[in-house]
Amino acid sequence: MRHFMSIALVLFTALSLSTGTAHAKCNQSTASQADRDLWNTHGCWQEFFLWQYQAYDMSESDWGGRGWDDACNVNKEYPKHWNAAYLLTYSLQDNLSFSFHGTDDYRGTAERWDNSYHDDIYHAPTDDSSIFGSWSYHFFGSNEVDTSCLLYDPNLRPNANPGSRGGDFEHEGWHGWMDLYDWDNGSCGGHRCGPLGACSASGCDYFYFHGIGAYAFGAMWENDGTANRFHSPNQVQVEYLCDVADFPQWWIPNSVRLAAQADANQRASQRFINGPGYFCGSPRPW
Numbered sequence: 001m002r003h004f005m006s007i008a009l010v011l012f013t014a015l016s017l018s019t020g021t022a023h024a025k026c027n028q029s030t031a032s033q034a035d036r037d038l039w040n041t042h043g044c045w046q047e048f049f050l051w052q053y054q055a056y057d058m059s060e061s062d063w064g065g066r067g068w069d070d071a072c073n074v075n076k077e078y079p080k081h082w083n084a085a086y087l088l089t090y091s092l093q094d095n096l097s098f099s100f101h102g103t104d105d106y107r108g109t110a111e112r113w114d115n116s117y118h119d120d121i122y123h124a125p126t127d128d129s130s131i132f133g134s135w136s137y138h139f140f141g142s143n144e145v146d147t148s149c150l151l152y153d154p155n156l157r158p159n160a161n162p163g164s165r166g167g168d169f170e171h172e173g174w175h176g177w178m179d180l181y182d183w184d185n186g187s188c189g190g191h192r193c194g195p196l197g198a199c200s201a202s203g204c205d206y207f208y209f210h211g212i213g214a215y216a217f218g219a220m221w222e223n224d225g226t227a228n229r230f231h232s233p234n235q236v237q238v239e240y241l242c243d244v245a246d247f248p249q250w251w252i253p254n255s256v257r258l259a260a261q262a263d264a265n266q267r268a269s270q271r272f273i274n275g276p277g278y279f280c281g282s283p284r285p286w
Contacts (some may be wrong), residue, residue, distance in 0.1 A: 025127055026149035027156075028066065031074045034161035035083055035154075037253035042086060044072035044079075052082045057112035057122035057142060066125055077125055077152045084165035085110070087256065088240075093247045094217060098284045100239035102217025109173035109220070109236065110166070112142070116221040118176030121145050123169075125152075132159060133168040135175035135190070143179070145172040163244045163260030171237040177221060178233070185232065197273035205232035207268075207277035212285030234271040238264045242280040 031039075042048070049071050052058075058078070060068050067076025074083065088110055094102045108117040120142040126134065129149055136144040147168055154160040175190050177183075186192035191203030199205075208230045215222065223230045231239075241264035245257045261280040268277035 025065065026077055026125070027153040028076050030154060031080065032154040032158075032161045032259070034163065034253065034255040034259045035074055035080055037255045038083055038087060038162050039074045039079075041251055041253070044074075045086070046072075048086055048089075049079075049082045052085045055111045055113075056081070056085060057120075058124075059122070062122075062124040077149075080152050080160075080162070080165065081123065081125075081147070084162040084169065087162045087244065087252075088166040088169065091248045091252050091256075092243055093249060095247050096213065096217075098212060099217075099243050099247050100212065101215060101220045101243065104218040105215075105220035106166075106170060106240055106243075108218070109177065110169035118173055118180050119143055121173065121176055123147070125149075129156065133172045135172040137179055143176055145169065145176075147172075158259065159263055161256065161259040161263075163241055163256055164263045166244070167237045167241045167260070167263060170240045171233045174231065174233040174236045177231075181223065190233065192273065194273075198275040199273045200270050203271075204273045205234040205271060206274055207235050207238075207272040208232065209278075209286065234267060235277060238268050238277055241267075242278060245280040246284075 058081070063078045067073055067078035070076055071079050071082070073079055088106055089103065092103050093099060108115050112121055114120045121144065122142045123145050126146040126148045131148050132150050133145065133147045136146070138144060147165060150157040150159055151165045151168055152160050178185050178190065185205070186203070188194070188203045191205055194201050194204035196204045206227070208227050210229070220231065241260040244252070245261035245264060248257060264280045268275060268279055271277070
C-alpha cells in the first residue's frame with residue numbers, strides 16, 4: 001500500500017517564505033542573464049520545444065498567458081521552462097570518471113513518462129511564491145510537478161535561471177520516485193521537519209554519499225533500502241546542479257554554470273541533516 005493516499009497530496013520543496021501569500025500571475029517581462037545566454041546558444045529551436053511540451057506533458061490550459069503562444073520570447077514562463085529542459089537534455093558531458101549521473105538519469109526523473117523513476121507526471125506553473133516547486137499525487141491520472149514564479153522571475157530570486165529550474169524538475173520528480181517505491185521521506189512536505197542537525201531549513205534531507213561510478217548511467221533509480229545506495233530529493237538536485245556547473249559541454253555559458261553552482265552550494269549548506277553535502281568544485285571522485 002502506498003504511503004500517499006490523498007487525491008492530491010502536495011509535497012513542497014523545503015522553503016517557507018511567508019504565510020497567506022497572495023497568488024498572482026508571474027512577471028512575464030524579464031529574464032535572467034543565464035536564461036538569455038543559454039537562449040542565445042539555440043536561438044529558439046522550434047523542433048525542440050515542439051517535442052518538449054509533449055515530453056513534459058504541458059498544456060495550454062496550464063500555460064496559457066505564460067508564453068504558450070509566444071514560445072520564442074525568453075521573458076515568458078513557458079519558454080523559460082523549455083529553456084531549462086534544453087539545458088537538462090543537452091548540457092552534460094556524461095563523463096564516466098567525474099559525473100555523478102548521466103543525462104538518461106536526469107531526463108528519466110524530469111520527463112513525463114511512466115518509467116523506473118516515477119509514474120506518469122505532467123508539468124504546470126504555480127503562482128504560490130512561498131515555494132520553489134511541488135509534487136502532487138493524483139489518485140486518477142498523472143501526478144503533478146509544479147514550478148513557481150521564484151524559478152522564473154529574476155526580480156524575486158536568483159534561482160530564476162535554467163539550471164535551478166531544471167534542478168527543481170529533479171527535486172520534484174524525485175518525490176515521484178519516493179512515491180513509486182513507497183519511501184516515506186518525512187512529514188514536512190516529503191522531508192524531515194527542521195531545523196535538524198546541520199540543516200537550517202524547515203524541511204531537511206540526508207545526503208547519502210556515494211562514489212563516482214557507483215551508479216551506471218541510467219541506474220540512479222536503483223536502491224537497496226540502505227544508506228549505501230539511496231538518494232534524497234535535495235541530493236538529486238545538488239548532484240544535477242554540480243554536474244551542470246562542473247562538467248557541462250564546452251558551449252554552456254559561464255553564467256549558467258555559476259548560477260547552478262551558487263544554488264547547489266547554498267542548498268548543500270542548508271538542507272542536509274548530515275551536511276554540508278557535496279559542494280560544486282570539490283574534488284571528484286571520492
